[in-house]
Amino acid sequence: YTMNGAVTFEHVTFQYPDTAAAVLHDISFETKPGTTVAIMGATGAGKTSLVGLIPRLYEQNAGVIKIDGTDISTLNTEYLRDSIGYVPQEIILFTGTIRENIAWGKEDATLDEIIEAAKLAQIHDTIIQFPLGYDTILGQKGVNLSGGQKQRLTIARALVRKPCILLLDDSTSALDVRTEASLLQALRNISCTTFLITQKISSTLHADLILLLEDGSLLAQGSHEELIADCALYQRIYES
Numbered sequence: 001y002t003m004n005g006a007v008t009f010e011h012v013t014f015q016y017p018d019t020a021a022a023v024l025h026d027i028s029f030e031t032k033p034g035t036t037v038a039i040m041g042a043t044g045a046g047k048t049s050l051v052g053l054i055p056r057l058y059e060q061n062a063g064v065i066k067i068d069g070t071d072i073s074t075l076n077t078e079y080l081r082d083s084i085g086y087v088p089q090e091i092i093l094f095t096g097t098i099r100e101n102i103a104w105g106k107e108d109a110t111l112d113e114i115i116e117a118a119k120l121a122q123i124h125d126t127i128i129q130f131p132l133g134y135d136t137i138l139g140q141k142g143v144n145l146s147g148g149q150k151q152r153l154t155i156a157r158a159l160v161r162k163p164c165i166l167l168l169d170d171s172t173s174a175l176d177v178r179t180e181a182s183l184l185q186a187l188r189n190i191s192c193t194t195f196l197i198t199q200k201i202s203s204t205l206h207a208d209l210i211l212l213l214e215d216g217s218l219l220a221q222g223s224h225e226e227l228i229a230d231c232a233l234y235q236r237i238y239e240s
């Protein structure tokens with residue numbers, strides 16, 4: 001079957017094997033398929049750790065994580081990671097063409113699939129302005145992209161695998177508000193459940209669910225309107 005991408009955390013607690021204290025405490029939330037979930041919180045709050053549990057990069061110590069109602073610990077990890085696109089916080093591009101960089105990890109991707117992913121990631125128009133287009137070489141020997149262009153290229157790399165769930169770890173920090181909004185809308189249109197780690201209020205405004213983490217705990221969750229009404233920390237972030 002293919003995933004709908006409804007993710008549920010039930011009382012999830014997590015500690016890295018080599019650390020003394022838990023970095024996530026009793027996290028519970030529920031997402032609907034195809035929606036946008038923004039994850040906010042100060043540095044070290046546990047944002048990267050939380051999304052890493054979804055493709056089972058780590059195993060939680062307590063609690064249950066479900067996708068479409070199925071406990072992910074019962075799912076084949078290869079299947080799970082095939083269905084989940086992960087754009088890590090550290091961008092990795094290599095010397096090679098744009099086409100090769102997008103297809104990295106899915107070398108059998110056709111040019112049509114690469115272009116489709118680049119369009120969704122809002123980077124196609126930039127790519128076709130280079131004289132060599134998708135054959136443009138990146139890196140020391142070639143073109144140097146801006147921070148936001150690199151981010152969108154790595155998002156395209158995740159999208160070429162046609163994920164049902166997309167994890168964006170700070171991957172839109174360098175994008176302007178309009179480009180980010182177009183990206184999120186494009187992901188909604190293909191019904192891809194999107195977890196967006198962000199420090200920007202502009203990204204949370206259109207999220208269906210905002211998770212606000214503080215020291216590994218879920219301080220608040222809800223829509224922008226709900227958090228503005230109920231959560232003092234969110235109000236402070238909004239006003240700053």
Ligand code: M5T
Nearest residue numbers: 016019023041042043044045046047048049050089
């Ligand atoms: C949360 C610790 C980290 C922090 C806490 C990735 C990682 C993190 N930690 C480890 O002990 N080992 C690891 O491999 O876990 O860290 P985080 O989830 O990375 O926090 P964040 O993503 O909210 O922070 P940032 O800076 O990316 O905004 O105590 O030491």
Ligand code: MG
Nearest residue numbers: 047048049089
């Ligand atoms: Mg992080």
